[in-house]
Amino acid sequence: MNSQSPTYNFGLCGINCQKCFAFKDGSIRQNSEKLRIDLGNFDVYAKRFVELLDAPIFNKYQDFKEMLDYFASSNCLGCRKQECHLFKSCNVRVCYKTKSVDFCFQCNEFPCNHTGFDEHLEQRWMKINERMKEIGVENYYNEIKDKPRY
Ligand code: SF4
Ligand code: SF4
Structure with missing residues (x-):
C-alpha cells in the first residue's frame, strides 16, 4: 500500500487510526x-x-x-509504522506479515477467530471489513472520513 494514500492511516484491521485519540497526527x-x-x-x-x-x-x-x-x-504513528499503543492483544499485525494483504477482508481466512479482539472490537472489525469488501477501500474511506471514530 502506498504510504501517501489516506487509507494508509487505516489499521490492518480497517479501523481508522486518523481518528484515534492516540494518533500523533490525528x-x-x-x-x-x-x-x-x-x-x-x-x-x-x-x-x-x-x-x-x-x-x-x-x-x-x-x-x-x-x-x-x-x-x-498522544504519539502513536499508526499500526503500519509501529505497534498499536492501545490494543496489546491484537494478533492482526502478526498476520499482516505472513498473509501479504493490506486488510483482513482480503485474506482467505476472513473472518477468522484469532484476531485477539474483545467482542465489541471484533464486531466492529467484521462490519468494517465487510463494508470495505462490498464498496472498496477508497469508497469506504470517503464514507467515513468525516465521521468520528467513537
Ligand atoms: S493506538 Fe492503535 S488504533 Fe490508535 S492510532 Fe495507534 S495503531 Fe491506530
Ligand atoms: S483475517 Fe484473520 S488470519 Fe487473515 S489477516 Fe486478518 S487476523 Fe490474520
Missing part, C-alpha cells in the same frame, strides 16, 4: 494541543471563577486539564 491530538495552548494560564482563572462567577463547575477544571494534557501528548 485531529483529537491536534485539537487538544491547540485548546491547551489557547487556555494558557486558565488554572488561575478557574479557581477565581468558582466564587467570582458563582460557578462550581470550575472546580472540575483540573480533571479536565489532566485529560486534555493526556490527549495532547
Whole structure:
C-alpha cells in the first residue's frame, strides 16, 4: 500500500487510526494541543471563577486539564509504522506479515477467530471489513472520513 494514500492511516484491521485519540497526527491530538495552548494560564482563572462567577463547575477544571494534557501528548504513528499503543492483544499485525494483504477482508481466512479482539472490537472489525469488501477501500474511506471514530 502506498504510504501517501489516506487509507494508509487505516489499521490492518480497517479501523481508522486518523481518528484515534492516540494518533500523533490525528485531529483529537491536534485539537487538544491547540485548546491547551489557547487556555494558557486558565488554572488561575478557574479557581477565581468558582466564587467570582458563582460557578462550581470550575472546580472540575483540573480533571479536565489532566485529560486534555493526556490527549495532547498522544504519539502513536499508526499500526503500519509501529505497534498499536492501545490494543496489546491484537494478533492482526502478526498476520499482516505472513498473509501479504493490506486488510483482513482480503485474506482467505476472513473472518477468522484469532484476531485477539474483545467482542465489541471484533464486531466492529467484521462490519468494517465487510463494508470495505462490498464498496472498496477508497469508497469506504470517503464514507467515513468525516465521521468520528467513537
Ligand atoms: S493506538 Fe492503535 S488504533 Fe490508535 S492510532 Fe495507534 S495503531 Fe491506530
Ligand atoms: S488470519 Fe484473520 S487476523 Fe490474520 S489477516 Fe487473515 S483475517 Fe486478518
